[in-house]
Structures are given as structure tokens and as C-alpha cells.
Amino acid sequence: MVDQCSLEPFGNLKRTKGLGELVEPQAKKPMxxxxxxxxxxxxxxxxxxxxxxxxxxxxxxxxxxxxxxxxxxxxxxxxxxxxxxxxxxxxxxxxxxxxxxxxxxxxxxxxxxxxxxxxxxxxxxxxxxxxxxxxxxxxxxxxxxxxxxxxxxxxxxxxxxxxxxxxxxxxxxxxxxxxxxxxxxxxxxxxxxxxxxxxxxxxxxxxxxxxxxxxxxxxxxxxxxxxxxxxxxxxxxxxxxxxxxxxxxRAANKRFVELETFGPQDGFAEALAGLGCECESAGLGRIKATLPEGLEVREIYRLAASRDLQLRRLNYRRDTLEEIFLKAMEG
Amino acid sequence: MAVYKRTYKAYDGALTPAWSRFLILPRSAYGYVMQSKFLVAFRMACFFYPLGCALFIYLAHNLSILKAMNFQGAQFLQVNANFFRYFCAFQGSLAVLLTAFVGPSLVAPDVANNALPLYFYRPFSRAEYVLGKMSLLLGMLSIITWIPGLLLFLIQWSLAGSAWMQENSFIAWGIFIGLLVWDVILCLIALALSAWIKWRIAAGGAILAVFFAGAGFGAALNSIVRTQYGSLLDLRQVIGLIFSQLFRDDTAPPVPVANAWTALAVCAAVCLWLLAKRVRPFEVVK
Structure with a gap:
């Protein structure tokens, strides 16, 4: 029983190593x-x-x-x-x-x-x-x-x-x-x-x-x-x-929305881009868009109404890990 | 992490010295090895010959009793180097059998169950693992070989007096060095084969085959090539040569004793190489 080992919570000031040596708190150090x-x-x-x-x-x-x-x-x-x-x-x-x-x-x-x-x-x-x-x-x-x-x-x-x-x-x-x-x-x-x-x-x-x-x-x-x-x-x-x-x-609200539209959508994505959104068409009338800071969702409804385009669904969502993984695999 | 609380808690107590941790393996394994009743009986049987030898020594120093009993062969009872050499040869043979029974259960279960990574991710090295496993078998072999041998020597010394001891001190060294070398070689062979052969019965058979097949090949080589160097393939003959040197036998050996030492060193090196290849935390597939 010669050496002490404390395996207390990460960042504890009094943590010791295997032979009793006092070490600096490592909370800021990468694991x-x-x-x-x-x-x-x-x-x-x-x-x-x-x-x-x-x-x-x-x-x-x-x-x-x-x-x-x-x-x-x-x-x-x-x-x-x-x-x-x-x-x-x-x-x-x-x-x-x-x-x-x-x-x-x-x-x-x-x-x-x-x-x-x-x-x-x-x-x-x-x-x-x-x-x-x-x-x-x-x-x-x-x-x-x-x-x-x-x-x-x-x-x-x-x-x-x-x-x-x-x-x-x-x-x-x-x-x-x-x-x-x-x-x-x-x-x-x-x-x-x-x-x-x-x-x-x-x-x-x-x-x-x-x-x-x-x-x-x-x-x-x-x-x-x-x-x-x-x-x-x-x-x-x-x-x-x-x-x-x-x-x-998860914490960062990228204001990611998914839209499902019905009707003539020619130029709708470009119009959204004109509002400052980053858009990506997912096919079959679906559009994924990241809203810029300050843009209200009602602007999207107005834009769709002005183009006589039905917005059948609008979901707020973040990238799931699956999407992150699939993107990484594609890259 | 108390049982009733069911929460995880880190450990902040004292640790044992790193050098002593290899002893955990024999302590843990001993109980499992001794679960076999056959093995317990066999180990008991291994003490019959030493007990007989002790009785022989006693009788040899109490000839008056024998004469009183009208025993005619009392003059043949002599406790000398040959007496201890026969003891070493007999107990050495029992050590081979004990190795064949115990050896397969040393490394094979860990290899078969892929347990080696669990040992080696800890502060526990491969050398400590081999040392720990070896110390179990070495301890069991020592108890039936050189320890009773030295006890017999002490009995003889106490009965024959210091003059006999001064004249025959080489016998004690012969018993200790010869049987310890034999035990170490047996351990290494058992560990190496146990590491490579997962099936216990096959591993036990392989340990015995090393001795019998080696003897067979050696004899065949001697007769075909007309040499005596084939004897070096027979480990029992090899250790016999070493005993003849340690017990100061005047008979000319068939091959130089230095070659016997070299053969044992090669055998040990091969076993260590086999262990180094196999006792690893993961298997390299080429």
C-alpha cells in the first residue's frame, strides 16, 4: 500500500496521480x-x-x-x-x-x-x-x-x-x-x-x-x-x-426549417435566398432552409402567399446525428 | 458505489505496490486448480516416494534396529549422491505428469475466452502475466521436487553429522539447481503449449508428447545418423546429463554436458518466443 490514487471528479484541485504526486487541475486540458x-x-x-x-x-x-x-x-x-x-x-x-x-x-x-x-x-x-x-x-x-x-x-x-x-x-x-x-x-x-x-x-x-x-x-x-x-x-x-x-x-439555434410546399414553386427558393436564407431543395416540393438572424417566419408565409404557393408544412428542426454522419460519409 | 445506493463512485483509496500484483494470478487460480479431486489425490501421491526416502534414511542410520530384526541387507542401505539422484529422477517424472494436468488450465482459458485484453489494459504487463501464471505451477512443482529433496538432505545431514555435510554439500546444490531448472523448463513448456492450444485435453496431451515424441525422435536420429546428439531432443535425457554433472557422476556422458545446458536454453528461448507471439492483448491477423 505505498501509493495513493485519487480518481475524483475531473477538475478537482486535490487530485493525485498514482504515486501521490499532486497535479494541476485538468478541467481546461483536453481529455x-x-x-x-x-x-x-x-x-x-x-x-x-x-x-x-x-x-x-x-x-x-x-x-x-x-x-x-x-x-x-x-x-x-x-x-x-x-x-x-x-x-x-x-x-x-x-x-x-x-x-x-x-x-x-x-x-x-x-x-x-x-x-x-x-x-x-x-x-x-x-x-x-x-x-x-x-x-x-x-x-x-x-x-x-x-x-x-x-x-x-x-x-x-x-x-x-x-x-x-x-x-x-x-x-x-x-x-x-x-x-x-x-x-x-x-x-x-x-x-x-x-x-x-x-x-x-x-x-x-x-x-x-x-x-x-x-x-x-x-x-x-x-x-x-x-x-x-x-x-x-x-x-x-x-x-x-x-x-x-x-x-x-444543439445549443446553437441555426433556425433550420423544413418546408413542404404545393403549387408552382418556380423561383421560390431563389426568393427565399433573397431574404437571406440558405436553401436546399429536397425534392417533391420540400425545401430545407436556414433562416438568418432577424427574419421572422411570417415573411416566408407572405412570400409564399405572394406567389400563390401553399405551405402545407413548416417544421423547425436541427441536424440529427444521422444527418451529420451521412454528410460526413458523403464527404 | 455502495450496494444499497446503486450509484457510481470513483475509488480514492490506497493502491498495492505494482511489483506484487503478479501474485494475484496464482492466488486466484489456485482455488480453481484444486477443485479437481483427482489432482488433490495425485499431489498427495507425489509425497509417497519422499516419505519412503525419509524412512530409508532413518533406517540407514539405525542399523542396530535392523540387525536386531535379523535383516541381512542392511549393508546395502547407503545414502549417497546416487540415492538423491534417483530421488530427483523419480520426482522429476512426477513433475512432468503434474505439469500435464495443471499446465493446460493456465493460459488456455484466457486465450479461449479472449480475456487477455482485460489484463493488459491495466497497469499489468505481459511479463507479469507470464510470471504470475508460471509462479502457480512452479510453486506446485517445487513442493514435490526440490523442497522435499532438500528436506531429505537436511534429515540426512542431521543424522550423519557435519562431516558428511561438508563432504556432500554439492548434493544439496544439485537437488536445488537441477530440479529448479527442470521445473522452470516444465513451466515454460506448459505455458507455451497452453497459450497455443486452446483445448485443455489437447494441450495436456501436447505437453506429454513433447517428452515422449522428443525421446522417440532423438532415438531415431541417433540410430539413423549414428550419433549421440539425438539425445538432446529428449528432455529427460538432457536433464539426466545435467544431474550427472551436478551430482559429480564419473561416468563419461554420451554428449558434452555443455550441450545439454545449451539444449535447455534453446528450449526455454523457443517457449518464450511462443509466449511472446501468443500472449498479446489482441490477435494480429495477417
Whole structure:
């Protein structure tokens, strides 16, 4: 019991590192920085010169199959060495500071990962001890973690007898037992039925809202990311094609409206542009427009009336994550 | 994160020293290994020969009792280097069997269940993992090999006196070094095969095959090429050569003992290479 580790909420002034060293508050520091990060497997370049700085509490990692999401996670965890560039997790360089990063991490892999002939509580306790928790504390937190994820009643069962959803929860329990500062979840809702998925999302949201840890969530399911993440990073063929703060985008009222018209609409889009709107025709009489500051919606009604054009629907809406994703994929 | 509160809470308590964490693996695995009644019985059986040896030593130093019992062969009871060499050979053979029973359950379950990433994303290295898994088997083998060997040596010393001890101290070193080297080699073979063969029964069979097939190939090589160097493929002959050196056997060895040491070093290097290739947090598919 030589070293102290406090994994208190991000930005706490009295946070200490693994060996009791006092560190500066890191609230303003980015959680994750990629600095020209490239990863190559043989001749194949998987990640290509990634540059980004992310400081959100929950970051969603999106991309189609083969985009390099899992490779990025494995690089951050330290399983894969970058071929060029580097990345920093809480300011620690992954090339030189791997020893400092690992105690801060919790990782839930995508695939089944467990020891089949162990009970859940023995397994989670062992994982806690390997992270440095003393035996008694590890046992106590193993029980707590299993209760927290909803496996309290099944904690003395062998992991090999668990269903897919229970295995996912057991993986989550081992990832949080040691109280990490960054929890990396690779496809956390993979293979879960709707109630189990809902439960997993609720757990992620609870952990996010507890303010005790940061999350990096890799998922194919845009809805999962949309429900849980503040920032999103979209990869395509090993490159970053989009990075944005969803909270900021949600907060920013771009006055995006969708119109559905009926009647002669020749020149209507141009007339809207004359009012300062950015327009895009979606076909079949539908128009997407971003209204400029100061423009009232009644001006659009007037314009349509003057052209004898029926406005059958007018919706205010923002870009959904799906649209952001699809745009990024098109680009 | 109390059970009744069901909320997430970070951990802010003390941490254990990093150097001691490899000991968690044998502690966790020991209980599971000892669930097998057969294994418990086998380990008990492994102590019969050392107990017999202890009785032999006692009787050898109490010839008056034997003479009183009118025992004629008392003059053949001699506790010398050969006595301990036979002990090492016998217990070394039992160690092979114990390795075949325990070895497959070391790494194979972790590889089969893809558990290795869960170990290695923590502050826990691959070397510590191998050391932890190895220490379980090494401990179990030590208990049936060099530890009882040294106890027998101590019994003999206490009964024969310091003069015998000064004359035969090389026996103690022979028991310790020879059996420890043998145990380490067995552990490395068991770990390497357990890492590459996921099916336990097949892994156990492969461990035994290393010894029997090696002996077979060695004998075939010796007869075809008319050399003695084929013996180096038979690990039991190799360790036998090393014991002959450690126990100061005057008989000329069929191949230089230095070659036997080299063979063991090569075997250990191959095992470590196999482990380095397999004990990884993820599988590289080419």
C-alpha cells in the first residue's frame, strides 16, 4: 500500500496521480488529443494523420466498418504502437506515458472477454486487484460494481453461464471496478435486446452525470451516441471526416426549417435566398432552409402567399446525428 | 458505489505496490486448480516416494534396529549422491505428469475466452502475466521436487553429522539447481503449449508428447545418423546429463554436458518466443 490514487471528479484541485504526486487541475486540458497519429499494420495504413483535440466529458466515436475506430481505441489503450505522430490522454503521451495512462483507464472490449470458469464476483475482484486495489477493497467494490450494473443477484454464478446481455454488464463491471477516470466502451450495446440496451444507456448516462469519469464510446448505433455523448468524432477510411460538439450544435439555434410546399414553386427558393436564407431543395416540393438572424417566419408565409404557393408544412428542426454522419460519409 | 445506493463512485483509496500484483494470478487460480479431486489425490501421491526416502534414511542410520530384526541387507542401505539422484529422477517424472494436468488450465482459458485484453489494459504487463501464471505451477512443482529433496538432505545431514555435510554439500546444490531448472523448463513448456492450444485435453496431451515424441525422435536420429546428439531432443535425457554433472557422476556422458545446458536454453528461448507471439492483448491477423 505505498501509493495513493485519487480518481475524483475531473477538475478537482486535490487530485493525485498514482504515486501521490499532486497535479494541476485538468478541467481546461483536453481529455484526448491526437497529434498526427498514424497507425500501420504491415503495408496497410489504418489510421492516417489524425489531428483533433477533444475535451467533452463523453465522446462518441463513429464510423463505418473498417474506419479504424477499434484501432484508435487499441492505440489509446496501448495495445498498438503508432507508426507516426502521437496521442495524449489527459496530457499523458501514449508513447512515453503509457504507465501513467493505464491506471486511469477502464476498457470494455467489443468481443466477449471473461474467464468462463470464474464467478462474476471473483472475476471482477481479480480485475480490481490487478488494477492495484487491495484485496478487501477489490472484493467490496466488485460487489458494488456488480450490483450497480444490475448483476447483484447473479454475482456468484459462473461467467460461462451468463447470457450475452449479462456478459456485457459483467464487462462493464470489470471496467469500472477500479474507478477509472476514462471509461472506454467499445460497442457497449452490441447484441443487447431493447430493454437491455435501454438499461445500458441509462447506466452510461448515470455515470456521465455523476461527473466522476469521462467516457469514450465507440458504437455503430447513432442513437446510442446521440443519447449519451457531448462530442462526436467520425472516422472514415482511417481519417477524421467530422468532429463536433453535439451540445454546442444543439445549443446553437441555426433556425433550420423544413418546408413542404404545393403549387408552382418556380423561383421560390431563389426568393427565399433573397431574404437571406440558405436553401436546399429536397425534392417533391420540400425545401430545407436556414433562416438568418432577424427574419421572422411570417415573411416566408407572405412570400409564399405572394406567389400563390401553399405551405402545407413548416417544421423547425436541427441536424440529427444521422444527418451529420451521412454528410460526413458523403464527404 | 455502495450496494444499497446503486450509484457510481470513483475509488480514492490506497493502491498495492505494482511489483506484487503478479501474485494475484496464482492466488486466484489456485482455488480453481484444486477443485479437481483427482489432482488433490495425485499431489498427495507425489509425497509417497519422499516419505519412503525419509524412512530409508532413518533406517540407514539405525542399523542396530535392523540387525536386531535379523535383516541381512542392511549393508546395502547407503545414502549417497546416487540415492538423491534417483530421488530427483523419480520426482522429476512426477513433475512432468503434474505439469500435464495443471499446465493446460493456465493460459488456455484466457486465450479461449479472449480475456487477455482485460489484463493488459491495466497497469499489468505481459511479463507479469507470464510470471504470475508460471509462479502457480512452479510453486506446485517445487513442493514435490526440490523442497522435499532438500528436506531429505537436511534429515540426512542431521543424522550423519557435519562431516558428511561438508563432504556432500554439492548434493544439496544439485537437488536445488537441477530440479529448479527442470521445473522452470516444465513451466515454460506448459505455458507455451497452453497459450497455443486452446483445448485443455489437447494441450495436456501436447505437453506429454513433447517428452515422449522428443525421446522417440532423438532415438531415431541417433540410430539413423549414428550419433549421440539425438539425445538432446529428449528432455529427460538432457536433464539426466545435467544431474550427472551436478551430482559429480564419473561416468563419461554420451554428449558434452555443455550441450545439454545449451539444449535447455534453446528450449526455454523457443517457449518464450511462443509466449511472446501468443500472449498479446489482441490477435494480429495477417
Amino acid at each position: 484526448l488529443e491526437l497529434d498526427g497519429l498514424s497507425v500501420r499494420f504491415g503495408q496497410r495504413e489504418i489510421l492516417k494523420d489524425l489531428h483533433v483535440s477533444l475535451s467533452g466529458r463523453t465522446i462518441g466515436l463513429l464510423g463505418p466498418n473498417g474506419a479504424g475506430k477499434s484501432t484508435l481505441i487499441q492505440t489509446l489503450v496501448g495495445f498498438v504502437r503508432p507508426s507516426a505522430g502521437t496521442a495524449r490522454v489527459f496530457g499523458h503521451d501514449i508513447r512515453r506515458g503509457r504507465g501513467a495512462i493505464r491506471p486511469l483507464l477502464g476498457y470494455m472490449p467489443e468481443n466477449d472477454s471473461f474467464v468462463a470458469n470464474m464467478t462474476a464476483v471473483a472475476f471482477v475482484r481479480m480485475m480490481g486487484e490487478l488494477s492495484g486495489l487491495p484485496h478487501d477493497a477489490a472484493l467490496e467494490r466488485a460487489h458494488e460494481a456488480l450490483f450497480y450494473v444490475g448483476l447483484g443477484e447473479a454475482r456468484y454464478r459462473l461467467l460461462g453461464t451468463y447470457s450475452l446481455g449479462m456478459k456485457q454488464l459483467a464487462k462493464l463491471a470489470q471496467a469500472i471496478v477500479h474507478g477509472p477516470r476514462l471509461l472506454i466502451l467499445d460497442e457497449p450495446t452490441n447484441g443487447l435486446d431493447p430493454p437491455a440496451r435501454k438499461r445500458m444507456i441509462r447506466l452510461i448516462q448515470e455515470m456521465r452525470d455523476s461527473g466522476e469519469l469521462n467516457l469514450l464510446i465507440c458504437s455503430h448505433l447513432l442513437r446510442d451516441v446521440e443519447e449519451t455523448c457531448e462530442e462526436v468524432l467520425i472516422l472514415k477510411q482511417g481519417r477524421i471526416v467530422h468532429s463536433s460538439n453535439l451540445e454546442a450544435e
